[in-house]
Amino acid sequence: MSLRRKLKPWCWCVPAVLLILIIIVFPIIYTGYISLTNMNLYHWQDYEVIGLGNYARALFKFDSGFLSALGTTLLWTVLNMVIQLALGFLIALGLNAPKLKLSRLYKTLLMVPWAMPAYISILLWRVGMFNTELGLLNKWITALGFEKVDFLATNGIAFVSCLVLNLWMALPFMISTIDGALQSVDRSLYESATLDGAGFWTRTWKITIPSIRPVIAPAAVMTTFITFKQFDIIYLLTQQRGYMTGATLNTVITYVHQNAFVSNNYGLSSAVSMLLFVIIIIFSLATNRSLRED
Amino acid sequence: MKKFLAILLSALMLMTLLAACGTSDEPSGESAAPASEAPESETPAEPVELTVWHDNDEALMQAMADAANAKLEGTGVTLTFEKRTGLSDQLKLYGGDAANGPDMYLWAHDSLGTFVAMDILEPLTNLIDESVLADDLPLTVEAGQIDGTQYLLPVYFETLLFLYNKDLWQGDIPATTEELYEYMVANTDTAAGTYAVVNQHSTSYNVSPFINGFGGYILDDEGNPGLNDPKTIEAVEYNKKFADLEADGDYNTVTTLFNEGKAQAIIGGPWLVAGIRAAGIDLGVASLSDMTLPNGEPLAPFSGVQGIGVMKVAAETKGDAIALALEALASPEVGVALAKAGGCAPANSLSYDDPDVAADEIIAAIERTADTAQPMPNAAEMNVMWGPVDSMLAAVNKNGQDAASAAEEAQAAALQAIADMQ
Missing domain, CATH: 3.40.190.10 (Periplasmic binding protein-like II)
Known part of the structure; x- marks a missing residue:
């Protein structure tokens, strides 16, 4: 009987565990295996295990270029997180203003960027917003009598353009999370605080933020990782083959892609991936720990 | 109710799992069958x-x-x-x-x-x-x-062609690239967004007429990159002065400009023709072989x-x-x-x-x-060459980097990429 009892929860978990094994654990192990082989164009089907040679070569990919990409990535992650949390909080507060009409409509509309496939959003922004000839921004700029601006040509302005697009795409998630958290705060707390003479800012600092923090923390951690390992926005806006814009902006992932994934040497790129995987794991452990200490 | 929902969801999940296996199995069964039964006879x-x-x-x-x-x-x-x-x-x-x-x-x-x-x-x-x-x-x-x-x-x-809008182009098609440049200077207004000629000026394939025409090369017969070859650099520098008058060189931009009548001509391949005709443009076509560079050689696009x-x-x-x-x-x-x-x-x-x-x-x-066109190199190394060449062109044309230093960087990147293939 007790055995059955012990087994039962495992049985319930089996489908989920299987799924995780198939789509998450297996690819990692397989990448680890490929990283030990000489699988490349010249040994496509007859590849064999060659040991740690690929790792020795992969270490050279983590050079000064990688360090500068790491710097960009950290700046990118920090800026994105700070702005997302601040803006997300303010917008969610606005949406929760008691006398706001049509708040459901605004919430639905705010979800649109999130619901759209990233690839389509990015291409739409590249052509529809940032393009020098067809983009909305340049139409406005020239209508006002200024010279056209190439929003993606140099690193500084390309970074800001990518940041704006990422905010547009990622804010809905933050807003909806904070919005949900805000709604779970007990209204009576605000009422008694108001009776005690607390103003808007005091209520926000003393009641709202402490109450929603436990809910927002996991969302913030998740978003931090998504932002850290960002690939699509920077790649599709500035580096896609045939559409390179001149900016040499790189995050760690785009840098590694540019340097290790274009040569069809799967052994080498798998070794680079495994090293990158270790770096991201260390980064995530550090973030988790600092969060717990908080 | 909750239990029912949980069972339903689990069943659905299992079904999708199994369904995924199913679809990958089916075609293999189908296509494998005739393969094994194919007879050895002539017919x-x-x-x-x-x-x-x-x-x-x-x-x-x-x-x-x-x-x-x-x-x-x-x-x-x-x-x-x-x-x-x-x-x-x-x-x-x-x-x-x-x-x-x-x-x-x-x-x-x-x-x-x-x-x-x-x-x-x-x-x-x-x-x-x-x-x-x-x-x-x-x-x-x-x-x-x-x-x-x-x-x-x-x-x-x-091959690439010189495609022009007969209603907009004035006079004959120039016989030299210098005359073409003069025409472009006289007929381009970047602020208004109207152009004489547009080209994907930062895409290797579309710059090949200049690179090959100047005697430069992307990859030689032995699979060696030639991005820092003086002739390649000369071609990239020469292309730059045209690029300044050819919008941003993005495929979508240049085709839209031409199809909307905002560009009088476009350097592009036959794959653009259907879209151009659908846009109702009276299309004229000229061969790039009929246009000569300052060195007297004709433009030589890749084929x-x-x-x-x-x-x-x-x-x-x-x-x-x-x-x-x-x-x-x-x-x-x-x-x-x-x-x-x-x-x-x-x-x-x-x-x-x-x-x-x-x-x-x-x-x-x-x-x-086809008289002057050069077949694209087909060595395995070519696969990794497009990226470095495009980067070099974008750096020169859009980011203002000087051609020689961009070429050295691109050459180093190309050599590294080729070494990484092994």
């Missing part, structure tokens, strides 16, 4: 359906399939063309897979070296006699060879040959059927069908005897350009 007794993967216009491929199947009537062999987006990656996954992969593929010749290095292609001469290719234009036949072995059956070829390759795993079991199909695909009728359906310049010289093909000015311009 297969049992019907054999051959699959050709492509990443091309579907109507065009259908026209090709219809023409080839008409030739194959009575042999029991039929050809089916299937579109696969990202064909190059698809072939890396399925090229050696008899059950799920194609029997043949149609793709541009510059990736040939990659597939040969992967050892997934069968030399054509193991299946058909060389005489099958006898009527093909020499440029197209050579493009399908690696180290003297024929791997691709050329079907049609493309791309679209050809059929045979997968090694398919040749082992369906060799006879594939041989029949290749003979049909090499026929002038297929070339004529492609020319009529999509304005493609056939590889088979006999196709040009057809009055409609001979009268097509786009095809005539491509054929004319």
